[in-house]
Amino acid sequence: MSWRTKVVWSEGMLLQPQHLQQSERHADHARHVLLRSTTPYAWGFAELEIDQAALTLGKLALVRAVGIFGDGTVFDMPAVDPLPEPIDIPSSMRDEAVVLALPLRRAGAREADAEDYEELVRHRVLESEVPDSNTAGERTAMLQLGQLHTRLMRAGEATDAWTTMGVARVVERRTDNQVQLDRGMLPPLLDVAGHAVIRAWLDELLGLLRQRGEALAGRMTQGGTGGVAEIADFMLLQAVNRNEAIFAHLAKSAMLHPQHFFEHALGLAGDLSSFRDSRRVARFGPYVHDDLALSFRPVMDDLRRSLSMVFEQSAIRIELHDRKHGVRVAMVTDVELQRKATFVLAVNANMPSEALRARFPTQVKIGPVERIRDLVNLALPGVTLTPMPVAPRQIPFHTGANYFELETRNSDLWRQLEQSGGIAMHIAGDFPGLDLAFWAIRS
Template sequence: MKRLQPVIWTKGTFLSPQYLQLQDRFLENLLQFHLESLSFCPWGFRSLQISQETLAAGSFGISSASGILPDGLLFDIPASDGAPPPKLLADCFEPDQTTLELFLAVPQYRERGLNVATSARQGGARYRAEIELFRDENTGLSEKPVQIARKNLRLLVEGDALDGYSTLRVARVLRTEAGMFQLDPHFVPPLLDFQASDYLSAIARRLVEILSARSSAIAGVRRQKNQSLADFTAADIANFWLLYSINTAFPAFRHLFETRGGHPEVLYAAMLDLAGALTTFSTTIHPRDLPTYEHDDLGRCFTELDEKLRLLLETVVPTNFVSLLLKPVQPSIYATSLDNEKYLVNTKMYLAVNAETSKADIVGKAPYLVKVCSASHIEHLVRQALPGLPLTYVDSPPSVIPIKLNYQYFSVSQSGLCWEAIQRARNLAAYVPGELPNPQMELIILLPQAN
């Protein structure tokens, strides 16, 4: 029960401990009431460091931790509070048990009961009385003993009686077949800041990276009219809205990860917003399928939502083509590697050519002057004046190909001796004579799902 009634101080009041205790309770409960009213799930760890050395020795211990317990009690280990005694894990596991959850606990406040232990026999109290010497803060002199209430923190395990305690789930320990103990990497305790968890921070970082890559990939598909306009065909409308959804979410995720941090629910809400928008383009995932937030089970709900969100991003932003830049390797010879088997099986290839000459020159001369073969055979073709793979000008390339200004596109035949040489060598080279000055070339490969 919260004490929200202030103490009435009047002239002649006999000052007893109860007056000061009730005043402290009123201020504590007032702060907690404000916090619970204005914040969502205002309890959990702000920071947590589990001792790996203690775990390797077969026990579980906390090196440092800070946060708020569900009943509003603040803790800061070891700066203000002592770490709870470690737990010997072998004594906590049943013979056939492989997982064990542990809790940071403190006895609950007892209304009209014992809350401060003055001896070891009163171990069930919320606080332990300790005496410390303090100097006068004004003069720095006159050191006096003062009794302080040290929080009676302890570690409990699943199966222990948790009634009468305020608890925070702190870890899940796994026992391997070899009898060794390790932390469950997917377990996340209740948090006040998601950056206190390496697992949640990794999810946020991965989403920032994926969104950045997806944004660039979709933007590259847009057909450019000129330096300031982009032309979208009917087939590009879906990609436009995908780009809008991703570009709307990306700055917020980057802000959370790189600058702000914050309550896990803030990150979760941002993930739900993006996932909900992306379900518009999915035939398999409905908004109702997205998991709800569970503050006491962050590992499960974040893992499930992260998997669905990444699936949505992969599904609605497929990688339908690969663009490879041909780099100069010798005078007039340009080449690129084809080291992935998928580039050579059931694909279609297009050579994008730009040069410091007119469009008519590129369209008219490239099919007759440009020779395409493997890097090891291209010089032989030039010396013997033999043709390479046939090139055919394409006025309207497939819609999935990002059309670049001043580039002309040619389909590349994928048959004959030169194609067999390319398949064996896993590379492609092009010879471009001086009639097409300062050429720039890209090989665009349409993967099977785009054909």
């Protein structure tokens, strides 16, 4: 016979306590199967509060605990069920978990005990006068009620006869009797709000997303290059905006299961990985309900790196100002930019692209402002322009434009720019509709 089989009720049957007990077991089992089948990881703490004062006395005790055991047993301490007795922490105990334990329901075993509190009995029996809630007056009846018989015990002491959930991990008991707990240990939870650490992670992610979104939006409103880098910024802003809305919703939810939070955190990590050098998401471990720190910490570390990357525009447009006699001047005050960036001149004119590509480098002089007159009048060579086969991906592409790279390496003229007032360009010859754009691309 199954210990959880449904009772067949019939008229005239002699009602025995076993009928009600069997019916209760069947109902409990059906509820547990339904919950387990429709809700993954439907066990853990909804609320958990440890007695901080007891820790100073070398003990671990609970102030409040609400949740569901792995076998489906619901508990609410101390509102419905009594709190377990505090556990003494010996000085020899180090790096060991303490669990909340409840005896498992076993076929044929006694489940309630009124007197000697046998260790493996699930319920303690107490008598209480209960009023009739459907009848007027003060009619009461003395009932025997069962309260869960839970214990706090060391994880190593729990056998297969118990269903357990981790409460805390003891680091050590110091010489002053103060019990030091591992603040990074997270018990199994039904709600993110049930533990300050994991709730802080949710708030941190939402804050980082908002900060990154504001920074990206600010860059977009400034007007950008229109190149691939700006498109990447726009796509990143799109991912940030989408996830910010999702995590804002999660933060306001009445209840948020850690697995649901973990799934969205993984999705965010995957979205952001596309914008990192590796272009691929890191390999994270699976969700482990009874070791949430093991699951969440690698993901949180990865998200912090992705959301805290330093912003730096890879392409900077440098304004060219017209001067007399066909001279244009650009100011570059950043010495590091002069030394390390690649400088590109985009040239467009109303003439065949091949002719522009061949003629322009021979009819332009580039050098420090102070030396441009000598370079032109004495026909001295300036900074060399080298045609580029394609437009650099960091800057916008324009049909018909030619792109030239300034040869800044090993150029005495270019080194003189560090003490110069700017870069000067003198363009000889006739280039109808000439349009220039000067760019510095960070390495």
